[in-house]
Amino acid sequence: MRTLLATRPDQNAPPVFNITESDTLPTGNTTIAVEYSGINYKDALAVTNRAPILRSFPMVPGIDLAGTITATHDPRWQIGDHVVIAGRGIGERRSGGYSTMTCQSGDILTRLPAGLTLADAMAIGTAGITAAMSVTAIMRAGIAPSERPVLVTGASGGVGMHAIALLAQQGFTVTAVTGRPALADDLRRCGAKMVIGRDEIAGDKPLERERWAAVVDTVGGPVGSAAIRTTAYGGVVTLCGHAGGAELDLTVYPLILRGIQLIGIESVNGPQAQVDAAWNFVATHWDRTRLAHMIHSIMLADVPDACVAMLNGERIGRTIVTLAQ
Ligand SMILES: NC(=O)c1ccc[n+]([C@@H]2O[C@H](COP(=O)([O-])OP(=O)(O)OC[C@H]3O[C@@H](n4cnc5c(N)ncnc54)[C@H](OP(=O)(O)O)[C@@H]3O)[C@@H](O)[C@H]2O)c1
Incomplete structure (x- = not known):
């Protein structure tokens, strides 16, 4: 099998990443021929050594796989079943998707939802599952489509583009925030009605003009903070990411004067039933045509460069990694 393997020859040095040929499978009761993986922000942090995502070595990164x-x-499983994993600790605590073969526990597999190909599943991946969890959390909290828009931050990223498409498909009016205004037409094709720059929601008052019925925030930091300060009375803000910073600059006023709810989204370690439900939601509402222009394929050897480019803000949408030879 062909694998992107992280090793740590010296405990005091950062891990190194090499493509290797190997016949040693990880432990697990189910062997999978991996056809596709994907690149998530967490994978980019892992492969560039920007954060300690990989917990032991040697380790195969890649938090998503389909095969x-x-x-x-x-x-519960049979030879020939098509399965997917998004998160569940692979590519962190146990061997991940950047390998043509893997062994995994049957407990963490999701059956490929009807209507999706394995490549579709990796165009969705952890990013799409996280977007689905964010959108369904907003709907469960009682926010329904209305004149007032829902804001999506980090719009041109994997979570952002899926959130825009899912919200638009549910009838919400979506405003997308991006640091790359040149992508405005691409984001409109995903389903955004309006596209604004990051500076257009800036402002440092504890409460700013009420603008959003809800927010899917994927970036945190100053943009996430400004989004919360501009959310309308009774609004809901989901937070899942920190691409723009891990700190929030906030007072309690949005919560105690506008009754705004902040909902944290965690897609990796929750109950398997919750993950399967998110897969079903996104599969049911997946609109290939809205997102096709945001999905790009690369080969395993391209993963390290693509991870650097992702953290430099040079990639858009979702990147699928093709493993089948
Ligand atoms: N909690 C969970 O379970 C979970 C699961 C998946 C992902 N996440 C997190 O969600 C975030 C997005 O993941 P992703 O896979 O969508 O990553 P991604 O594809 O790299 O997208 C991140 C987007 O954030 C925006 N951004 C980048 N730097 C920024 C900055 N300094 N300030 C404001 N915006 C910035 C960019 O969009 P624009 O150029 O359009 O502004 C970028 O495309 C990451 O922080 C990731 O760790 C969390």
Whole structure:
């Protein structure tokens, strides 16, 4: 099998990443021929050594995978089943998706939802699952489509583009915030009605003009803080990311004077049933045509450069990694 492997020859040095040929599979009751993986922000942090995502070495990074079962001792699964994993600790605590073969526990597999190809599943991946969890959290909190828009930050990223498409598909009016105004037409094709720059929601008052019925914030930092300060009375803000900074610059006023709810989204470690529900939601509402221009494919050897480019803000949308030879 062909693998992007992280090793740490010296405990005091950062891990190194090499493409290797190997016949040593990780432990697990189900063997999977991996056809596709993807690149998420967390993968980019791992492969560039920007954050300690990989917990032990040697380790195969890649927090998503999609493939076909070639052997299993788990009675719930059969040879030939198409399966996906998004998160669940792969590419962090156990071997991940940047390998043509893997072994995983049957407990963390999701059956490929009807209507999706394996490549579609990786165009969705952890980013799409996180977007689905964010959108469904907003709907469960009682926000329904109205004149007032829902704001999506980090709009041209993987979570952002899926959130825009899912919200638009549910009938919400979406405003997208981006640091790359040249992508405005691309974001409109995803489903955004309005596209604004990051500086257009700036402002440092504890409460700014009420603008959003809800927010899917994927970036935190100054943009996430400004989004919360501009959310309308009774609004809901989901927070899942820190691409723009881990700190929030806030007072309690948006919460105690406007009744705004902040909802944290965590897609990796929750119950498997919650993950399966998110897959079903996104599969049911997945609109290939809205997002096709935001999805790009690369080969395994291209992963390190693509990870650097992602953190430099040079990639858009979702990147699928093709593993099948
Ligand atoms: N909690 C969870 O379970 C979970 C799951 C998946 C992802 N996440 C997090 O969600 C975030 C997005 O993930 P992703 O896979 O969508 O990453 P991504 O594809 O790299 O997208 C991130 C986007 O954030 C925006 N951005 C980058 N730097 C920024 C800055 N300094 N200030 C404001 N915006 C900035 C950019 O969009 P524009 O150029 O359009 O502004 C960029 O495209 C990451 O922080 C990731 O760790 C969390």
